[in-house]
Amino acid sequence: EKVLAAIPQKVDSVYLDSLAQWKAEGKAAVWLRVPISLSRCAAAASAHGFTFHHARNDYAMLALWLGEGESRLPGFATHQIGVAGAVVDESSGKVLVVQDRNKTKNAWKFPGGLSDPGENIGTTAVREVFEETGVRSEFRSLLSIRQQHNHPGAFGMSDMYIICRLSPLTYEINFCTQECLRCEWLDISELAKTSETTPITSRLASLLLHGLEHGFDKIDLNMEELPAVYSGRFYQLYYRQLPILKL
């Protein structure tokens, strides 16, 4: 693969005259990085078959596949990540739920929202719960994920919605009236029975009830932070913690 920077004169002549040569040399693809202020280079390149691979802020990345058959270039990000937090008060058996202001059918659900770029799942859950309800909490586990394609709120891309279990650090509700119509600590057993909720929330309520009665270790995917092979970075692994052997 060859990576080029967009320089107007070159895109119009030098680079594009070289495409046949690069192909003959066995180059599989050409990348062209175009600053937004030089965007006319993108139009010039498109006349030679380049298309947008992605664009962010002040630049666009174009690509042209020179190899055999269909492009085997890796695609750009396909999913937005949304996270909801089920804040469970184990002592009372209640969970924090909201009703959205801007939905036709008012149904109880867990507070949540989209992850910011580079934000960990648990951080999103804690932040969104606080922004919507005023309740401080801490991350405990991952419970469930939902995948949905062609999502209307994701510019036609896909959405991964992750439901976490959180523990409350404060209990007083001070909810965001722009986003929420109602906000309450609701009995988990009631949430598992009511029809005034979403299919996902209802299933999660049953799961939480099971955790409350039999131990959350039965339903939790716990988080472990591990060092990445790329030095200095870490990743988060979520998986079921095995019961400790009693010898």
Next chain:
Amino acid sequence: EKVLAAIPQKVDSVYLDSLAQWKAEGKAAVWLRVPISLSRCAAAASAHGFTFHHARNDYAMLALWLGEGESRLPGFATHQIGVAGAVVDESSGKVLVVQDRNKTKNAWKFPGGLSDPGENIGTTAVREVFEETGVRSEFRSLLSIRQQHNHPGAFGMSDMYIICRLSPLTYEINFCTQECLRCEWLDISELAKTSETTPITSRLASLLLHGLEHGFDKIDLNMEELPAVYSGRFYQLYYRQLPILKL
């Protein structure tokens, strides 16, 4: 919010003269959709503060925030999704593992790769396992997810790596020699002990061993398909199936 189509004369004059008026009218943001062949409109718009929100194939979407404070426009997709498949042969206690050809340290891992746009998690796992190993399989459950930011293979974006459990439909290995150096059915107990593997694979092997000995219902997040509120669409929910009550 206002959505505009890029028309060269308008971007250079009409649209941009109107920005102050739209702001005065209380518009929070302006979107500008620019076909790649008219990319010079993107340069003209950037002089007025527009930046790239995203770009795909033959168009770029630019945005300008007119509201108070920082932009509250939703971002574009942030994550690529990778899926690995642990094909478990319950009768022999073995699992299908590969060693990548292009890695410095040869370690056993589960075959897998990136999801295509719009592809379900389980479909990716089954497809990638077949492409790498020649083994046909079917999706059983989701076991674990890993989140990693600033991923070198994701153009600086984030990566969500999901490990699934699959059941074999065929057993004969015919592995891809371009991608893999070795491919074997390995004892899960051996995979859980060996140092010739990755930290994730090792943890998952212990989890699979637990499933083999105590039932996979103890470790599985099963999939349920549910209708989305947007008519005609479905989403996939992965969560722990509760034990059936024995009365």
